[in-house]
Amino acid sequence: MARTQHRSRSRSRTAATAVLTVLVLVGAAGWWTRLAPDGDGAGTPSAADRSTTSRAEAKEPSGWGPTKSERTQAAVLADALPLEDLAGQLIIARSFSNEQSLALVRDKHFAGVMVTGQQILDVTTDDPLTDVKAFNQQLQEAGGDRGFPVMVPIDQEGGLVARLTDPLTTFPTFMSAGAAIAGHGDEGAAAVTAATKASGAELRTAGYNTVFAPDGDITIGPADPIIGSRSASSDADIVAQAVVAAIDGYSQAGLISAVKHFPGHNVSTDSHKGLPVLDSDRERLRSHDLLPFEAAIADSAPGIMTGHLDVSAIDKGVPASMSRKVITTGLRKNLGYDGLVISDSLGMGAVMQRYPGGDSTVEAIKAGSDLALMPADNDQAYDAVLAALKSGEIPEQQARDSAARTIAYLLHSEASRELPGDPGSHTEQSQQLSAMAATVVAHPCPVPRITSVSPTGSSDAVAAFRTAAQEAGLPLGGGTSVALLGPGVPAASADVVVSTDTPYGLARSSAPTKVALYGSDVPAMRALVAVLMGKARALGKLPVDIGLPPPTRC
Structure with a gap:
């Protein structure tokens, strides 16, 4: 236990140092300023990018993530996919029914299925988790001839965004991570890591291999329309530390995590309803919005989810999730990120109003996303992606590289040691995080x-x-x-x-x-x-400003 906490604290400090180093090296010519303002930022894939051999010969990665052999295996599997299967492998389906979801995985090779809302858990049964486990197992069986697992993701941030509650252990909002770290430093970060490790262990036991968490967003305060307590803090450095601590825990549990919503849902408009404008200039982006994501990249974050945000200083009028300048040039090339890139849900108002039918799915993939999440119409999305692959609108090699990344992480998660994760067995870790916060x-x-x-x-x-x-x-x-x-x-x-x-x-x-x-x-x-009762002291520190002076010392 002590060794695990020490490793987590060391990795948190290392990631923070790495971010500062990046900022010093980049300086006034930060990565956003290197984006060509008049071009599409697409560039031409290099020979190394196009070559399966070069992908297989990549250096052994550091931190939690696919081994070289897993990447080699993934590249071979991805390159063998017929176009009809490759199209599906780029999409995580929106689940409308169990039967349809299983058919999409079995017949159209969808990468995975996202189940949300009331469908995920029938709390009227004596054992509500049984049906969840059974369906997740059916998903794996539906894709059983692939040679790699089906992606089964869940939104499980803690607090208000927790698709599964009892009988699993419940955890507080992610703002608790900010309060714990602000008040206790490394000990607070260790409590965050212990909590996400515990949550990840229980989720894997329930049949999940991916969690869309933590939030790398920096709350703007009371005007924040949707993120709120899902953010660790209004302080970018605190958010960065919280994100690193959370990633460490999920990774220790063998769960693929995805930090969201790149480059930061730090806005006063809800992207479920319309397209928010992130009006940070390039300096503000570099010194504020991007810090949590840079820390995540330095900490070998398995995944990053893009937000539906108009980053006007970079690609005005285009959602970041659809922007090649933001994803391929910014996140991939300039930040050097080689993990999974996943779009936010494509059924949200910010994109549905602008990209009808399967267009949003095609645009997200063209921009550089490996996985297009929850299109409004699964079949329309599949048909559009397949047509775009056949026409060359989506470059086939780019699609195979994306499939290889996804497969490599799924193989690595499957091979990771499964920790004890009995439902409800980690209340101590949840309580400790709340006590620290x-x-x-x-x-x-x-x-x-x-x-x-x-x-x-x-x-x-x-x-x-x-x-x-x-x-x-x-x-x-x-x-x-x-x-x-x-x-x-x-x-x-x-x-x-x-x-x-x-x-x-x-x-x-x-x-x-x-x-x-x-x-x-x-x-x-x-x-x-x-x-x-006076048995404990509340020594957390407010991670946001609420306009009150510090409490009086007695």
Whole structure:
């Protein structure tokens, strides 16, 4: 355990140092300034890029990722795919039904299937995880003649974005990672790594091999429309450290992770509804938005997910997910990234309004994405990609290189040691992260002794708090009023107000004691109850500015 934490801290420091080195070397002529403003940034693939032999002779990679032999095997498998299979291998299907999803994998060679919403988990059964495991196994069986696994991804960031909850261990929002690192440095980073390693172990046991997390976005504060507590902080350096710590944990669990949403969903418009403009100039991009992704690349990030963002300083009017300047020239050539590039969901408003039918899938692949995620219509997307391959609109060798990257990571994940991952077996790691993140924002002097509590808030949060209080022997009813301030609730009034998502509402709340918690599940509430009972100190640090002075020292 100590060796694992030491390795994680060392890798975090190494990645941070690597980022600073890159910035020093790049200087005023940063990678964004090297993008040709008037060209398409496409360039011509070199002979080495086109050669399977050259790909196979690449140096043995450092960090978690495909070995040289796995890359060689992947290149051979990718080059043997007929065009009809190659087209499917570039797409992760949107699941409308289990039957259709299995058919897409079996008959059209789709790379994988993304299941979301109510379809993912039927909580009405006695054993709700059984159906999930069974379907994930059926997906692998549907692609059983490939010689490599089917990609089975999940959105499981923690907090509000967690497609699977009970019976798996639940984890707090990623903003907890920022608070833990801001308050505890390397120890906080180690808690983040332990949490993502634990989450990854349970996800692999459930049949997943890919997680679309962590967020490399830097929240813009209360005006943030969709990212919010999914971001670790408004401080780019804190986000970079949190991303590296999270990647380390997922990689230790053998899970392919994908940092999102490149080059940063640091905007005031929700890309589910329209195309946001990331109005950073080149200097701001270099010194702020890109730092978490540079850290991720230095830490051998397996995947990066592109965002549907108009990066106006680079490719005005074109979503980053569709921009060859941003992906092929920027991310690939200038940042030197050779991991998986995955588009954000192609069923989102930012692209559906501009690229009808299968056009968005073709454009994402042409721009340099290895995998086009969740097109609005799977069959239209497949037909469009196949036609583009046959016409040469999508270069065949580029497509085979993309397939080889995906296959190599799937082979590596399959070969990685599977850690113990019994459902719900990692509440200690979840609670420890919440304990590291918990932040006292205000308190009276002297600090009052709490002997009984009356919680208010959402029914789920109150139920979790009551469970934690009863376990700890803290009487319920009367005494100190505790208001649990959840997402979308602007303020509260009580003896103690606790934010369980972003902490901005604490500034508007009326309470002598204010605590930022970043989570509302039972492990988070156990950490909170320990603080209220005086058994633990809340030494996290706010990762965002909420307009309040530091708490008074007693």
